[in-house]
Amino acid sequence: MIGADTVRPSPASPPHSVDSEYLARLGYQQELRRDLGPFASFAxxxxxxxxxxxxxEMFPLGYSFGGPAFFWTWPLVFFGQFCVALCFAELASHLPVAGAIYQWSSRLSVRDVGWIAGWLTLIGYIVSVSAIAIAMQSILPSLWRGFQFIGTNPDVTTLSGAENAVILGTITILASTIISCAGVRISAFVTVAGVYAEIGGLCLLVAALFLNTRRGFEVTLDTSHMAPGMSGHGAFLASMLMAVYVMYGFDSAAELSEETHDPARTAPRAIVRCLLLSFVAGGLVILGALMAAPSLSSGELATIGVPYVINAITSGIVGHLLLATVAISVFSATIAIQTSASRVLFSMARDRVIPGCEQLGRISSRTGTPIAATVFVGVLSAAFLGVNYGDASLFGAITSSAVGVTYFAYLLVTVPLLFRRWQWLRSDDDSSFEFETKGRVRRAFVNLCAVLCGALFLLNTLWPRTAVFDPGGERPYMVAFPTAFLMLALGSGIIVKKFQKTPSEA
Structure with missing residues (x-):
């Protein structure tokens, strides 16, 4: 359990000895290379x-249901996810180890629960790699027609657009895999460069939006553009999916703890700061787009979104520059997500609790990275792109459902953490878990909010909405797809776990 496994060294301890001591107490040797600093961890x-x-990508989803008032879903989801981030930050300071979600859940509850948490996280992240990589199709052909290798129509709902999306996505994942295998220092360099480009693009975009406003902040109170045929609260909850689909993955800094200098201090700060900056930047983009849009009722905001506003207020050069920064951000995100997924897989393989553990848990002596795990994630992500070629709407449903799977995995951390915290508050005995004594009631309240909000967000992603999963009315069974996907993920995990002997059983 964490109380027995965790070390809280004195501030005077040398950084490298502290890092080694953490891993030694957890029963692991230092195999991954510690090459990451604070900014790389944040990145x-x-x-x-x-x-x-x-x-x-997601702005049209929010606006099509909630209209301008969907802006308020952004701070609401942030509140819940920030509570989750604070819980994760506390755990990262105690358990700075690769495969964070898997490791934390295993030590807070039982190994079987932790295994399921790791399995679900792995599925969610692998699908997320595919989802972010395929976004290149909505960007690169707009920058240069030469990126449309097949046909002339870049729309992913067309045959040529779907085929080209698979090609661009595969190329992106292949490049990401090569860079990730080359070493964490190289992948971190690309990720950091991508963050600088993204921050620069965000500053340029926000400036362009707020210098061309047509209406004031009161636009966020406009409820006249909500989806017809839905109640006000139903439309608002559906529009909340936009923010729910965006604000996850901030635990990525903790997944790289074994490759970060002084991770017990660096990773918690990175988790909190990345979510804070994402909230502020995303909120400004949403607000700016609403205030600068040429029209709120013409339909473009619900179908095209932010690019519609950019095209209306900027010249071709500025628009292309913004698209270029988005493309760089997509590539950087692909590397970051693939790296996180490979570390989860490596952590489970190192514990010998997943098939193929001998190869997947191996670290390259030359690059200091889990090459087999990285390649495995890349191959599965690229293979999954084929679903888009066969059925783009099914691909969208799977990627959306994978977010719900990740939220379920998060609950497998926050719920056991709350239970442990409640035990400690009742017994007033901190020997079983090294909680901070200062502000313990406040921390328990934050934990409770994290559980409640996480459960509500999960329920919202699983809710059977025809307008989201079967807008054409041709596949009524698709409304149950998110729940079916979660059940399939859980069922497959139970089957794999049953046939994989643990070290104690072998």
């Missing part, structure tokens, strides 16, 4: 969220 989480990319 891992910020690139995963990739607010510039995800807000670009």
């Amino acid at each position: 891992a989480g910020f690139s995963f969220v990739s607010v510039l990319t995800t807000v670009f």
